[in-house]
Amino acid sequence: MPQCKKDGCREPALPTGKRYCVSHMAEYLRKQKEYAAVSATLRCCASCGTKLTKTGHDRGDLYCASCVQRYEARQVEIEKSSSFETVETVDDLKQWIRRYMLWPNKKFTSRWSVWWAL
Numbered sequence: 001m002p003q004c005k006k007d008g009c010r011e012p013a014l015p016t017g018k019r020y021c022v023s024h025m026a027e028y029l030r031k032q033k034e035y036a037a038v039s040a041t042l043r044c045c046a047s048c049g050t051k052l053t054k055t056g057h058d059r060g061d062l063y064c065a066s067c068v069q070r071y072e073a074r075q076v077e078i079e080k081s082s083s084f085e086t087v088e089t090v091d092d093l094k095q096w097i098r099r100y101m102l103w104p105n106k107k108f109t110s111r112w113s114v115w116w117a118l
């Protein structure tokens with residue numbers, strides 16, 4: 001008989017399901033239900049419709065992490081090409097290289113979702 005997989009629990013696991021004993025299985029189901037209830041109240045990403053994480057929701061994010069990431073990458077590309085057009089001097093060029101070639105992944109703000117919503 002396999003043991004309950006909960007740390008420190010020596011009860012035999014139920015033959016079906018998640019390898020929990022009777023009481024831990026009940027706890028698992030209760031938590032799952034709580035999670036489903038919370039999950040139902042979470043906003044969806046305004047771009048792709050994926051449910052936001054609890055943290056993102058509580059923070060007031062409008063977009064999921066992967067949309068923010070995609071958006072951010074696109075913004076960097078846009079900014080990169082448009083700022084190159086303004087390069088006039090060698091110093092400008094140096095600065096441009098420093099900004100876009102040396103640290104291409106440097107983030108310029110951590111509050112993208114708010115910024116994006118404007």
Ligand SMILES: [Zn+2]
Nearest residue numbers: 004009021024
């Ligand atoms: Zn148990």
Ligand SMILES: [Zn+2]
Nearest residue numbers: 045048064067
């Ligand atoms: Zn999304």
